[in-house]
Amino acid sequence: xxxxxxxxxxxxxxxxxxxxxxxxxxxxxxxxxxxxxxxxxxxxxxxxxxxxxxxxxxxxxxxxxxxxxxxxxxxxxxxxxxxxxxxxxxxxxxxxxxxxxxxxxxxxxxxxxxxxxxxxxxxxxxxxxxxxxxxxxxxxxxxxxxxxxxxxxxxxxxxxxxxxxxxxxxxxxxxxxxxxxxxxxxxxxxxxxxxxxxxxxxxxxxxxxxxxxxxxxxxxxxxxxxxxxxxxxxxxxxxxxxxxxxxxxxxxxxxxxxxxxxxxxxxxxxxxxxxxxxxxxxxxxxxxxxxxxxxxxxxxxxxxxxxxxxxx
Numbered sequence: 001x002x003x004x005x006x007x008x009x010x011x012x013x014x015x016x017x018x019x020x021x022x023x024x025x026x027x028x029x030x031x032x033x034x035x036x037x038x039x040x041x042x043x044x045x046x047x048x049x050x051x052x053x054x055x056x057x058x059x060x061x062x063x064x065x066x067x068x069x070x071x072x073x074x075x076x077x078x079x080x081x082x083x084x085x086x087x088x089x090x091x092x093x094x095x096x097x098x099x100x101x102x103x104x105x106x107x108x109x110x111x112x113x114x115x116x117x118x119x120x121x122x123x124x125x126x127x128x129x130x131x132x133x134x135x136x137x138x139x140x141x142x143x144x145x146x147x148x149x150x151x152x153x154x155x156x157x158x159x160x161x162x163x164x165x166x167x168x169x170x171x172x173x174x175x176x177x178x179x180x181x182x183x184x185x186x187x188x189x190x191x192x193x194x195x196x197x198x199x200x201x202x203x204x205x206x207x208x209x210x211x212x213x214x215x216x217x218x219x220x221x222x223x224x225x226x227x228x229x230x231x232x233x234x235x236x237x238x239x240x241x242x243x244x245x246x247x248x249x250x251x252x253x254x255x256x257x258x259x260x261x262x263x264x265x266x267x268x269x270x271x272x273x274x275x276x277x278x279x280x281x282x283x284x285x286x287x288x289x290x291x292x293x294x295x296x297x298x299x300x301x302x303x304x305x306x307x308x309x310x311x312x
Contacts, residue, residue, distance in 0.1 A: 011053040014038060015045045067103055072111050074099070079117050087112065130244060134166055141166035141201045141236075143249040144173065144189070146180045146209065160256070161188045164249045166203070171252070172196050182209045186223050193231070202228060203236040203246055211237055 010031060017027050018038060028035045044052030075090055085093070087108040094102055103111075112118040135141045144163040151157055159180035163173030172195075175188040193199075204210040204224075212222040221229075228235045238245035 007055070008050075008053050011041050012045075012050065015041050015053070018042060067107060067111065068101075071099055071103060075103075075108055075111050076115050076117065079112060086118075134248075136167065138165050138168045138170070139197060139199050141203055142172060142199045143203045143246045144185075144210070145205060145246055145249045145253070146185065146207060147253045150176060159184075160253070161185055162249055162252060162256070163189070163192060164252055165199075166248065169248065169252075174256070180209060182223050185209045186227055189224065189227065198231050199233060201234045201236055203238070205238050205243070205246060206240055211235070213237070 014027050014031050014033075015038075018024055019042075024035050024038050028038045031038075041053060071094070075094075078090060078093060079085060082089075087105045090108050091103070091105050094108075109118070113120045142163050143166055144161075147160050147162065148157055150160050156178075158176050158178055161173055161175045161177060161180060161184065162171070164171055172192045173188050175184075175191075177184045177188075206214060208215070209222070210224050212220040212225065215222075225235060227233075243250055
C-alpha cells in the first residue's frame, strides 16, 4: 500500500539518508531538489531539530526602508485628532515638527489606508500612460458627443450636439437643441454629411442615442446605427466609462463653454483660427470617396481669411 508522505517527512528522510552516508548529489537528484536545498535542510535540522524542517516565512528580518513605528503612530494620532487632514497636510505638519527621516506623501497615504483611516482609492493613470492617436487624413473619422451645461439667460438648460474631424479638428457639428433625442442627433448628423460629405468611420460613446447595444430587454438597432449602416459608415464605440477615447471632442466641450454667447450665423471661431488644409481642396478617404472640403464662409461684413498654411 502506497503512503503519501508530507513535505516535512520527505525532508526528514533526505536528511537521514545523508547522515547515513549517502552522497548529497544522489539524494538531491532522487528527491528532485538542488544540492543547496539539501544542505539547507541539514543545517536547519542540526540547529532546530525536526521543527526546523517545517515551512517557514521568507520575510526578511529587517527592512531598512520601513517607516519608523514612532512616525507611523504620530501620523495616526494626528489623523485621529484632525479628521480633515489628508496626506498632504500631514506631510506639511511632519516637516514643521522636523521629523527625520521625512516620509513621502504616498507613504503617509499607505499608512492611513493600512490603519483604516481613509478608504483606498483606485490609482489614476499617469498622463504619459495614455496613448495619443489620430487619423492621417480628413474625413477618415468623426468624433461625436452630446453635452449639457449650456444655459440661456432665463436659466433654461440646452444640449449641445458636437462633432469633430479626428485629423483636422474641424468642427463639423455644433447644434444646440432643447432635448438631445435620437432624432435630433440624427438630424444634425445628416445635415453635417450633406455639407461636408460622408466619413469613413464615426466614433461615439455608448449613449442611447448612438447605440442600442445595451438596450433592454434585448439589444436593438437605433436610428443612428441604421444611418451609419445604410451610408457605409463604420461605427466605433468607446469602452464603457472611458471618456478619454473621444478626448478631442471632450476637450472641445471645455473650450466651447460660452457657446450660448455665439451670434446666429457664426461658425465656431476655432474653425477660422486654426486652418488645417488649403481652402477649396478635396480629400480622398480610405474607402476611395472624394469629399468637397471647403473653408467655411466668414460672417457677413467681416474680411475674408487668407490662410495658405497646411498644419498637421
